[in-house]
Amino acid sequence: MHELIPVADATATRTPTIVALEADAPSLSDLFAFMAEAELRFESLRMRILDRTWTTRGEMLETLEVAVRHPGFARVVRRRGDAGLNRDYDVWVSDGDTLQTLDARSGTASVRPHRNRVRGAADKDLPSFSRVWTPRTMLPPKTLADTFVHPRGFCRNVLSTGPVKLLGSARVAGDRAAFLVRADHPRTSHVLTDRPDRWLEVGVDRMTGMILLLIEHVGDRVTRHAEVADLELDPSLPDEVFSIHLSSDTRVIY
Numbered sequence: 001m002h003e004l005i006p007v008a009d010a011t012a013t014r015t016p017t018i019v020a021l022e023a024d025a026p027s028l029s030d031l032f033a034f035m036a037e038a039e040l041r042f043e044s045l046r047m048r049i050l051d052r053t054w055t056t057r058g059e060m061l062e063t064l065e066v067a068v069r070h071p072g073f074a075r076v077v078r079r080r081g082d083a084g085l086n087r088d089y090d091v092w093v094s095d096g097d098t099l100q101t102l103d104a105r106s107g108t109a110s111v112r113p114h115r116n117r118v119r120g121a122a123d124k125d126l127p128s129f130s131r132v133w134t135p136r137t138m139l140p141p142k143t144l145a146d147t148f149v150h151p152r153g154f155c156r157n158v159l160s161t162g163p164v165k166l167l168g169s170a171r172v173a174g175d176r177a178a179f180l181v182r183a184d185h186p187r188t189s190h191v192l193t194d195r196p197d198r199w200l201e202v203g204v205d206r207m208t209g210m211i212l213l214l215i216e217h218v219g220d221r222v223t224r225h226a227e228v229a230d231l232e233l234d235p236s237l238p239d240e241v242f243s244i245h246l247s248s249d250t251r252v253i254y
Contacts (some may be wrong), residue, residue: 016040021206022151028164031179031204036152038209039136044069044237048230049065049144054223069237072096076145076166092140093244100244108251109244114138144226151204159202161187170203173212173228178203180213208233236253 016037018030026034049067052059064075072095079089089104094114102109134152139146146153159181165178183200195218203213212231216224246252 014040025166025169025179028166028181031166031181032155032160035155035204035209035211038151038205039070039149041208042068042070042233044231044234045149046232046235046237047145047148047228049148049226050229051144051226052224054221064143064145066139066149066185067237067241068137068139068149069242070136072137073237073242074139074144075242076140078143091244093242094138095242096137102244102246102250107249108253109246110253112254142213147214148228151209153213154211158186158188159183159200166252167201169206172203173205176212176231177206178212179206180204203227205231 018034018037019048021030021034043094045066045068047064047068049064049066051064053062054060061081063079065075065079067075074092074094077089077091078092081088087104091100091104093100096110097113099114100111101110104162135150139149163184165182167182169177170180172178181202181204183202185196185198186200188198197215197219201213201215201217202211204210205212212228214226215222
């Protein structure tokens with residue numbers, strides 16, 4: 001499946017090489033290349049993701065509220081359970097240089113610089129598939145916020161590791177046009193779900209290339225349903241959005 005993996009150097013330019021998809025259904029290679037540059041098609045965004053999972057403990061709900069302003073400014077609030085004034089939430093905020101976090105449940109916060117990347121990892125002398133890609137604006141790694149807004153790694157490391165096909169188009173995330181992609185038994189590092197009957201259904205925004213829908217199946221059972229409930233492109237986001245207000249009893253740790 002290597003022909004489906006986008007190999008364009010996303011760090012070389014901050015304008016997308018594919019401005020928009022053609023009217024006809026794209027090939028998978030074109031679609032994945034379009035997805036790889038998703039964050040280059042907006043200057044700011046607000047996004048709310050509803051993430052439902054089904055485990056042995058029953059149904060669980062998480063809500064992720066994402067705000068991004070290029071370059072560097074991002075805020076992700078993750079709430080567990082029903083929305084409301086509960087204290088089961090955490091906040092991740094970045095200005096591109098400094099990272100702040102707050103865990104409301106434990107009453108702890110942290111302020112620290114972003115970790116330095118390995119020097120030379122993005123060197124142009126390396127083959128494109130070996131370079132470390134640096135997004136225009138960082139989001140917390142290994143989260144749906146990062147996967148939905150920065151689908152480049154998801155295309156390379158998950159979708160392209162198994163048989164993939166384009167199912168068609170649909171309206172998702174309210175009424176946004178999206179392409180539906182099915183990936184059968186993609187490779188995963190999680191042993192419990194690394195099964196031959198696991199498959200994914202992914203909705204890709206036709207306008208931006210971001211992921212709007214992610215459904216995980218094991219056989220005929222849905223184990224995860226994550227969908228964008230609200231999406232606003234290029235809103236005005238003042239600096240106050242990217243700040244954390246700590247109460248006097250919050251313990252600041254590194």
